[in-house]
Structures are given as C-alpha cells and as structure tokens.
Amino acid sequence: MxxxxxxxxxxxxxxxxxxxxxWWPGDSPFEVMLGAVLTQNTSWQNVEKAIANLKNEGLLSVEALSLLPVEKLAEIIRPAGYHNLKAQRLKNLIALIEDQGGVAALLNQPTAVLRELLLSVKGIGPETADSIVLYAAGRSIFxxxxxxxxxxxxxxxxxxxxxxxxxxxxxxxxxxxxxxxxxxxxxxxxxxxxxxxxxxxxxxxxxxxxxxxxxxxx
Missing domain, CATH: 1.10.1670.10 (Helix-hairpin-Helix base-excision DNA repair enzymes (C-terminal))
Incomplete structure (x- = not known):
C-alpha cells in the first residue's frame, strides 16, 4: 500500500x-487561540476549567487580558497547569495580536506570514502555531x-x-x-x-x- x-x-x-x-472547541477564534496555548502539556479538561474561569471573570477579550496583571492571569488559569509559564505565554500572544491590529487582522495574514508571526512569539512552537493556523484561521496546515x-x-x-x-x-x-x-x-x-x-x-x-x-x- x-x-x-x-x-x-x-x-x-x-x-x-x-x-x-x-474540533476545535471554542466560541470564537480568539478562544481557540487561547486554548491552543493553554493545552500545552495538559488535558483538555483542565483547559476547559481555565477558560471557564476566564469567562466567569469577563476576561475573554484582548483588551481585558492586556490590562490584567500577569500574576492575576496566572491564578485564573491555574487549572491548566504550568500557570505562571502559560500566563506569560498568553501575554506574549496578546502583545502580538495588539501589534498586528487585532485578532482578525492577525488571522487574515497570508498563511506563511501568520505562521512565522506566531512562531516569533516566545513559548509558541510549531504545534501550537499550526493549531492556531488550522483551527482559528481555518487554513490548510496539518x-x-x-x-x-x-x-x-x-x-x-x-x-x-x-x-x-x-x-x-x-x-x-x-x-x-x-x-x-x-x-x-x-x-x-x-x-x-x-x-x-x-x-x-x-x-x-x-x-x-x-x-x-x-x-x-x-
């Protein structure tokens, strides 16, 4: 064969x-992006708990997470494990989104450009970047x-x-x-x-x- x-x-x-x-569970491309980072080295059940915490606090927006101190973010996403590390990675991702003019502007970049931008973020490797490209941006990458x-x-x-x-x-x-x-x-x-x-x-x-x-x- x-x-x-x-x-x-x-x-x-x-x-x-x-x-x-x-797949991928998420109510918006932004939620999918957050989930792609939070799911690193943990189960999806733990990610769901962390995202639920963010929703309950009204923090599922670029603006809200940008203003939130990284220490506070770490406590909210604690169920996802490695919470201090992931909080900083989320902050790094938020910085990229803001630099590119928002979620839609970032995800509308050509596939190769989008992937390189994501890989430039500290804490985002090929698997996380490609998950965002495929599941949040809807591009054909495996x-x-x-x-x-x-x-x-x-x-x-x-x-x-x-x-x-x-x-x-x-x-x-x-x-x-x-x-x-x-x-x-x-x-x-x-x-x-x-x-x-x-x-x-x-x-x-x-x-x-x-x-x-x-x-x-x-």
Missing part, C-alpha cells in the same frame, strides 16, 4: 469508527503531535527519528489540501492515541487501524 493510500485508509477507518470529532508520531511509527509510515516537519510534509504531500480534512484527521488521531494507541499498554488487538500499513510500499 502506497503512503497516500495508507493515509487515506487510516482516515476512513478512524472516521468510520469514531465519527466526526467537532498539525503534528506526539500521538501522530506514535501512530505513524507503529504503522511503519515514518522512522522513529522523523521530525515534526517531515511528518507534516508526509500528510500535506499525500492528501488533498483541505482544512476541513486536516482538522478532522488530526482530531481523529488524537482520539485514537488516547483510546487505543497509548504509550504503554496499547490496545493493538482491537485497534481500528489493525493491519493498516502492513503492505506499504515506498
């Missing part, structure tokens, strides 16, 4: 098994995470030492350029990684991807 066929087979099987995932790497490795689609950009190119070179497809695909891989392709004690025997990639060709 060729790489493009294997990737499409994986998607089809996951969609059939799990159904649409409805997000790579630890689940994706684990799944691809176990199915022989990439080597263990394959880096973020090589994996991203694998998807983008072998799938149609489609933001909706990339959105759903990434969400489905996360679901698989959590429920079946776990780091320890994976459920291989009942995995919906069992046998995929066994006959893959170069």
């Amino acid at each position: 060729r790489t493009s066929e294997a990737l499409r087979e994986i998607y089809n099987r996951l969609l059939a098994h799990f159904g649409p995932q409805g 997000v790579i995470d630890a689940y994706t790497h684990r799944i691809l490795c176990r199915h022989g689609l990439v080597a263990e030492d394959c880096d973020y950009f090589q994996m991203q190119e694998l998807f983008m070179d072998n799938l149609a350029e489609d933001a909706a497809l990339f959105n759903e695909y990434h969400a489905l891989l996360v679901r698989l990684g959590k429920e079946f392709c776990r780091k320890s004690q994976p459920k291989c025997e009942c995995c919906p991807l069992k046998t995929v990639g066994e006959q893959q060709e170069d």
Whole structure:
C-alpha cells in the first residue's frame, strides 16, 4: 500500500469508527487561540476549567487580558497547569495580536506570514502555531503531535527519528489540501492515541487501524 493510500485508509477507518470529532472547541477564534496555548502539556479538561474561569471573570477579550496583571492571569488559569509559564505565554500572544491590529487582522495574514508571526512569539512552537493556523484561521496546515508520531511509527509510515516537519510534509504531500480534512484527521488521531494507541499498554488487538500499513510500499 502506497503512503497516500495508507493515509487515506487510516482516515476512513478512524472516521468510520469514531465519527466526526467537532474540533476545535471554542466560541470564537480568539478562544481557540487561547486554548491552543493553554493545552500545552495538559488535558483538555483542565483547559476547559481555565477558560471557564476566564469567562466567569469577563476576561475573554484582548483588551481585558492586556490590562490584567500577569500574576492575576496566572491564578485564573491555574487549572491548566504550568500557570505562571502559560500566563506569560498568553501575554506574549496578546502583545502580538495588539501589534498586528487585532485578532482578525492577525488571522487574515497570508498563511506563511501568520505562521512565522506566531512562531516569533516566545513559548509558541510549531504545534501550537499550526493549531492556531488550522483551527482559528481555518487554513490548510496539518498539525503534528506526539500521538501522530506514535501512530505513524507503529504503522511503519515514518522512522522513529522523523521530525515534526517531515511528518507534516508526509500528510500535506499525500492528501488533498483541505482544512476541513486536516482538522478532522488530526482530531481523529488524537482520539485514537488516547483510546487505543497509548504509550504503554496499547490496545493493538482491537485497534481500528489493525493491519493498516502492513503492505506499504515506498
């Protein structure tokens, strides 16, 4: 099975098994951006608690967060973990948004420019930047995470030492350029990684991807 066929087979099987995932949770592009930072190294349940705190305090706006002292912000987002570090990262993101003239002005930048602007923010790496580009701006870029790497490795689609950009190119070179497809695909891989392709004690025997990639060709 060729790489493009294997990737499409994986998607089809996951969609059939799990159904649409409805990602990314958020009432606005700005909320999605905040969530992308807050979800670093924590579960989404914890992020939801932090965002709920921000909503309850009436702080889900660029203006409100800009005026809020970083120490106060850290306490409000404490449920997301690493709260002091993430508070500063959110402040850095807010500074970029203000510098670019607002959320809409930033997200309307050409994809390559938007991505570089996000990567220039201290504390925002490729995964967080691409999550914002895909889920907040609706651009066709594939997000790579630890689940994706684990799944691809176990199915022989990439080597263990394959880096973020090589994996991203694998998807983008072998799938149609489609933001909706990339959105759903990434969400489905996360679901698989959590429920079946776990780091320890994976459920291989009942995995919906069992046998995929066994006959893959170069």
